[in-house]
Structures are given as structure tokens and as C-alpha cells.
Amino acid sequence: IHEEHYMSKKQMRRFALSTLKDFGMGKRVAEEKILEECGHLIQVFERKPFNTSHPVNYATSNIISSIVFGSRFDYDDLRFRNLVSRVNESISLFGTTGIQVSLMFHLSNFVNNTLGKLKETLNPQICRGLVDCFLIRKQKDEDSCVKDIQFTEENLIFTVMNLFSAGTDTTAATLRWGLLLMAKYPQIQDQVQEELTRVAGSHEVHVEDRKNLPYTDAVIHEIQRLGNIVPMAVPHKTSQDVTIQKYFIKAGTTVIPLLTSVPYDESEWESPHTFNPSHFLDKEGRFIKRDAFLPFSAGRRACIGESLARMEVFLFFTSLLQRFRFIPPPGVSENDLDLTPAVGFTIPPSPHELCAISRQ
Numbered sequence: 001i002h003e004e005h006y007m008s009k010k011q012m013r014r015f016a017l018s019t020l021k022d023f024g025m026g027k028r029v030a031e032e033k034i035l036e037e038c039g040h041l042i043q044v045f046e047r048k049p050f051n052t053s054h055p056v057n058y059a060t061s062n063i064i065s066s067i068v069f070g071s072r073f074d075y076d077d078l079r080f081r082n083l084v085s086r087v088n089e090s091i092s093l094f095g096t097t098g099i100q101v102s103l104m105f106h107l108s109n110f111v112n113n114t115l116g117k118l119k120e121t122l123n124p125q126i127c128r129g130l131v132d133c134f135l136i137r138k139q140k141d142e143d144s145c146v147k148d149i150q151f152t153e154e155n156l157i158f159t160v161m162n163l164f165s166a167g168t169d170t171t172a173a174t175l176r177w178g179l180l181l182m183a184k185y186p187q188i189q190d191q192v193q194e195e196l197t198r199v200a201g202s203h204e205v206h207v208e209d210r211k212n213l214p215y216t217d218a219v220i221h222e223i224q225r226l227g228n229i230v231p232m233a234v235p236h237k238t239s240q241d242v243t244i245q246k247y248f249i250k251a252g253t254t255v256i257p258l259l260t261s262v263p264y265d266e267s268e269w270e271s272p273h274t275f276n277p278s279h280f281l282d283k284e285g286r287f288i289k290r291d292a293f294l295p296f297s298a299g300r301r302a303c304i305g306e307s308l309a310r311m312e313v314f315l316f317f318t319s320l321l322q323r324f325r326f327i328p329p330p331g332v333s334e335n336d337l338d339l340t341p342a343v344g345f346t347i348p349p350s351p352h353e354l355c356a357i358s359r360q
């Protein structure tokens with residue numbers, strides 16, 4: 001997601017956004033994919049202490065995979081596992097040129113391999129995923145001799161890399177904070193589970209249930225607020241001279257908005273440094289939106305995956321909490337669970353283990 005790369009080219013951002021919409025971002029198709037993935041994720045959660053990082057990252061990567069390539073991968077597919085750990089590594093060391101080159105190299109290999117198979121079986125009438133749409137558009141532009149073709153092989157690799165790096169670690173980190181916070185605050189977990197049982201029973205939770213789950217919705221928003229998963233926006237460039245407060249910024253200057261100033265703003269939040277779902281509830285327990293909730297940033301360059309991410313976080317979180325109770329490993333108390341974030345461009349919790357006890 002670098003400024004000189006391609007998302008800053010309007011045509012590429014537009015293509016990614018409209019293709020994501022075509023593939024059901026925020027719609028029922030995406031919901032079905034996510035619910036199917038929940039089924040796979042549930043299978044690998046364990047009663048004995050385990051690190052939530054791998055399974056959760058595989059699940060969120062598979063959502064991007066099915067949108068981009070048209071198919072998901074098994075969690076034990078070694079090439080897929082390698083791709084996921086490269087993406088994680090690259091995000092935590094974002095900005096280190098060597099790491100970006102290494103990610104490009106691994107991703108190019110992975111994409112080229114998968115691309116080869118998709119090219120062989122490409123049917124211009126059917127788009128299985130974003131890659132097919134890109135290839136069809138590329139061919140069309142080449143056939144009509146379009147000048148300054150943006151649909152190049154290099155931009156395809158960047159598209160895929162951007163979606164994997166922006167869309168997997170962020171969502172996975174949010175979910176991991178969620179599970180950790182549930183284990184740390186069992187009374188809040190009790191209330192989420194009580195609401196889920198009352199509203200959905202043992203039925204699969206769907207997006208349309210969200211309006212009847214105000215407490216759970218508030219908890220998810222509070223996880224995103226306190227988690228502060230993306231503390232800095234990506235680099236932007238000022239399109240004109242501007243004075244912000246007393247600072248003059250010349251047109252063409254690279255600026256990086258610090259989103260982290262918002263979720264802990266003492267003038268906006270009653271208890272900015274505490275996990276407090278009431279930030280998003282009124283006195284009657286109804287969910288309330290807050291203007292200072294901006295985890296996806298704002299403006300023209302805001303996150304293009306917001307509706308997909310919101311759907312993923314809601315469905316993964318509710319289906320996991322319906323089936324499991326999350327507790328600290330034996331010998332570790334709730335107080336011992338450490339909320340110090342890891343270091344990186346996106347900030348997941350520090351490495352930790354949890355136990356997932358079946359509720360059924």
C-alpha cells in the first residue's frame with residue numbers, strides 16, 4: 001500500500017473497489033463465504049492452549065483468496081501457510097524495503113503459480129474472482145490498443161499483494177484482540193454469550209441479526225476502538241496547499257495521518273483507556289454510533305474493504321463465541337493476560353495462548 005504504488009492511481013483503486021463490490025462485498029455472497037470459512041475455523045480451535053494467530057490469519061486470508069482467486073486453501077497447504085506468514089511478516093516490518101522485496105518475490109511466485117492455472121482455465125464469460133476480471137479487462141484494453149494501459153501483469157501482482165496485505169492481518173488482528181479481551185473480561189463475555197443465546201439460540205448468526213444484538217455490536221466496536229489496529233493511515237499526498245491549525249503544508253507533500261489520536265481522545269471518550277462497551281450504548285442499552293469511531297479512516301482514500309471487514313469481524317466473532325468459551329491457559333489468571341500490543345504497521349496483541357472450551 002505504498003503511495004507510489006498503484007492504489008494511489010485512481011483507476012486501480014476504482015477497479016479494486018468495484019470488483020470487490022461485484023464479488024459481494026457487504027452482500028449475501030460474501031456472507032456465505034465467511035460462514036463457510038467459520039465452519040473450517042471452528043474445526044481447528046482447541047481446548048488445550050493454542051496461539052490464535054495462525055488459524056485466524058488463515059481464515060481471513062481465505063476470504064481474500066476466494067474473492068481474488070475464486071477459491072480457498074486448506075489450512076495445511078504449505079504454499080498457503082508460507083504466503084500467510086510472509087504477509088504477516090511484511091506488515092509487522094512495513095516500510096523495510098528488503099522485506100517488501102521479499103514479500104513481492106514470494107507473492108509473485110505464489111500468484112504466478114495460481115495465475116498460471118487461472119489463465120489456463122479462463123473463460124471470458126465467467127469471472128471466478130478478481131484475477132479473472134483483471135485478465136479479461138487486460139485483454140480487452142490490449143485488443144482495443146488503449147494507450148497507457150494500467151491493466152498490466154505488474155499491477156495485477158500489486159493488486160493481489162495490496163488486498164492480501166491490507167485485508168488479512170487487519171481483520172485477523174481485530175478478531176484476536178476480541179478473543180483475548182473476552183478471556184480477560186469474562187463478565188463481558190458472559191453478556192455477549194447470553195445475548196447470542198437469547199437472540200439466535202443455536203442457529204447460525206447472520207448479518208441481519210446485528211440489529212438485535214446491540215451489546216455484541218457495542219463490544220465489537222469497543223474491540224476496534226481499544227485495539228487501535230491501524231494507528232497510522234497509509235501515506236497520502238496533499239493535492240493543494242493547505243493550513244492545518246497553524247501549520248502550512250505545501251501541495252504535493254507526503255503526509256501520514258495519525259489515526260491513533262482519535263480512539264483515545266479524552267474529549268471524545270468517557271474512559272479512553274478502559275475496555276468499556278458502554279461507549280457504544282445508550283442508557284436503554286441500544287447501540288449508538290460515535291463520530292470518533294474511525295478505525296477505517298475517512299475521506300477519499302479510506303479503507304476500501306470496510307464493509308467486508310465489518311462483516312467478517314461480526315460473523316467470525318459471533319460464531320466463535322456461540323461455540324466456545326475463551327479462557328486463559330491453566331495457571332494463567334485473567335489479570336495476567338497482557339494487553340500490550342505487538343509492534344508493527346498494524347498492531348495485533350502480543351503473542352499469547354488461549355483455550356477454547358466448547359459450549360455445546
Ligand code: HEM
Pocket residue numbers: 001007008013020162163166167168170171174229230232233234235259295296297298300301302303304305306308309310313
Ligand atoms: C478490521 C479490518 C480493517 C481495518 C481496521 C482497516 C483499516 C484501514 C485503514 C485505516 C486504511 C488507511 C486509510 C487511509 O490511508 O486513510 C486502510 C486502507 C486500505 N484497506 Fe483496509 N482495513 C481493514 C480491512 C480491510 C480489508 C478486508 C480489505 C480488503 C478487502 C482492505 C483493503 C484496504 C486497501 C486496499 C487499502 C488502501 C486504500 C488506498 O490506498 O487507497 N482493508 N484500511
